[in-house]
Amino acid sequence: MNEKMNRMEFLKRLGLKGASLFAVYCAASGLSSCVNESMDPTTTTGGTGNELILDLNSAAYSKLNTVGNYVVVSGVVIARVSATAFAAVTQVCSHEGQRKVVFNAGEFYCPAHGARFDTAGKGLNSTGSRGLKTYVTTLDGTTLKVTV
Ligand code: FES
Numbered sequence: 001m002n003e004k005m006n007r008m009e010f011l012k013r014l015g016l017k018g019a020s021l022f023a024v025y026c027a028a029s030g031l032s033s034c035v036n037e038s039m040d041p042t043t044t045t046g047g048t049g050n051e052l053i054l055d056l057n058s059a060a061y062s063k064l065n066t067v068g069n070y071v072v073v074s075g076v077v078i079a080r081v082s083a084t085a086f087a088a089v090t091q092v093c094s095h096e097g098q099r100k101v102v103f104n105a106g107e108f109y110c111p112a113h114g115a116r117f118d119t120a121g122k123g124l125n126s127t128g129s130r131g132l133k134t135y136v137t138t139l140d141g142t143t144l145k146v147t148v
Helices: 002-018 022-029
Strands: 042-046 049-055 070-073 076-080 086-090 102-104 107-110 115-117 134-140 143-147
Touching (some): 049 070, 049 076, 070 102, 076 102, 086 143
Antiparallel strands (some): 042 049, 049 143, 070 076, 076 086, 086 134, 107 115, 134 143
């Protein structure tokens, strides 16, 4: 009985701490770069994969409250595309693999050679014809979840 309770308590504590262990996320996702760790959001491992959890009240992500703005988190470009919607795509361009994708004028764009993509990751010109990998975003109050 005691052992069972101790285990539950241990798991509870592990869960709380695990949410801020970005190093675990990096190892699990195989991302080649984990720069700016202080800017990285809380991450958790959910049933469908890893999740980026962004607090839109925090200084790092509050710009996402304004349509047209974007942030780059752990290699994911996350944009506020309308009053009610977000879009998230990989920062790695499908043209020649450069990690340069940004959000500009309502679409994703790679300045390396001009590839353009819509908010669903679909290519808008020949350079961007292979599209971009997209991620599901879910807003719950002021918490934005990106499933990666
Ligand atoms: S690598 Fe992005 S347009 Fe060429």
